Amino acid sequence: MRKSIKVFAPATVANVVCGYDVLGFAVNQPGDEVIMTLTEGKGITISKITGDDGKLPLNPAKNTVSASVQHYLNHIGKPDLGVEIELHKKMPIGSGLGSSSASTVAGLFAINTLMDNLLTNKELVPFAMKGEELACGYGHADNVAPALMGGFVLIRSYQPLDIISLPFPEEMHAAIVYPEVDVPTKDARQMIRSKVLLKDAVTQWGNVAGLVSGLFMKDYDLxxxxxxxxxxxxxxxxxxxxxxxxxxxxMKNGAVGFGISGSGPSVFALTKDAETASKITEKLKQHLKSISINSLSFVSEVNKKGPIILD
Incomplete structure (x- = not known):
């Protein structure tokens, strides 16, 4: 059994406009890396975190990666297993691209691999949701499920958890731009209305069903x-x-659709090809620069693999 592993887990676009908490897809970049080593000691320690500007806790009870790994170890009957974690943030925190999700997924995939893959990636989702609960107060799966499983996913139900992998046009790309402004996920969730009009709900149901149908039919217009x-x-x-x-x-530059990634501030456009996605990111960055806002951009096809072993 191997004692150490390095894992990359991808960023995700959650909600996909109309699918609040029920739709999401993974992208190739950015993402996070975790180096995990089994030790002779007892319990989980976090030895290093980089790329977070000191924002993330080294306390294993308060960090989403270690907390999720602990839930996993409790489940497999090894609660005191010695584990050392290094977390390397390769994506901005609070970007709306599933930053906490990518870290958590990398950690869970790492420990599960070191334990000879006792669970499937799909079976790891509930443990990853525990990390999301710690990060933003609610254990949603629209980030962690696509990060773990790759591709485009639908969370049909949370109780019981029912996750469905969706087909999508192979050539479809995402143009993602992260304006460097602060939008904490917890605050963004608290802004949302708790009650909606029935007529608005009907409109939203129709759009979610239409989007899922469009993915199945590979119908860009739909x-x-x-x-x-x-x-x-x-x-x-x-x-x-x-x-x-x-x-x-x-939209003027060829986007199929446009919206907020997760809770923002990142925005994304779906496109029919990489060239259009690249053009859109440049145009969006130019506009943000014109109003004195720096930004990062990413162009990616839909990531089909989820987390991967780097060495």
Whole structure:
């Protein structure tokens, strides 16, 4: 049995506009890395965290990676197993790209591999949700499920948990831009209305069903016209500078659809090819620069693999 492993886990785009907490997909970049080593001691220790500007706790009870790994070890009957964790953040915290999710997934995939893959990646999802609960107060799966399983996923139900992998057009790409402004996930979730009008709910159900159908049919027109959110986006968009201007730029430059990634401030566009995605990211970055906002951009196809072993 191997004693040490290095794992990469990918960022994700959650919600996918109309699918609040039930839709998400993985991307190739950015992501996080975890180095995990089995030790002779007892319990989990975090020896190093890089790339977080000192924001993340080294206390294993408060860190999403170690907390999720502890739940896993409790489940397999090895609660006191000696584990040392190094976390290397390769993506911005609070970006809306599943930063806590990527770290947690990398850690769970690492420990499960070291334990000779006792569980499937899909069976690891509930443990990853414990990390999300620690990070933002609610254990949602629309980040962790695609990060673990790769691809495009639908969470049909949370109780009981029912996760479905969806097909999608192979050539589809995501253009992602992260404006460097602060939108904490917890705060963004608290802004959302707790009650909605039935007529608005009906509209939203139709869009979610339309988006899923469009993915199955590989119908870009149906995907595009289904990427409308009347419940969450109107509130969350307030936190993103020039959100509707950014949408207009993306759509004019060939986007299939446009929206907020997770809780923001990252935005994304789905496109039919990499060239269009690259053009859109450049146009969006130019606009943000014109209003004195720095940004990072990523262009990626849908990641089909989920976490991978680096060495």
């Amino acid at each position: 995907i595009g016209r289904s990427m409308t959110d009347i419940l969450v986006e109107p509130t969350r968009s307030i936190l993103i500078p020039d959100f509707y201007k950014l949408r207009s730029i993306a």
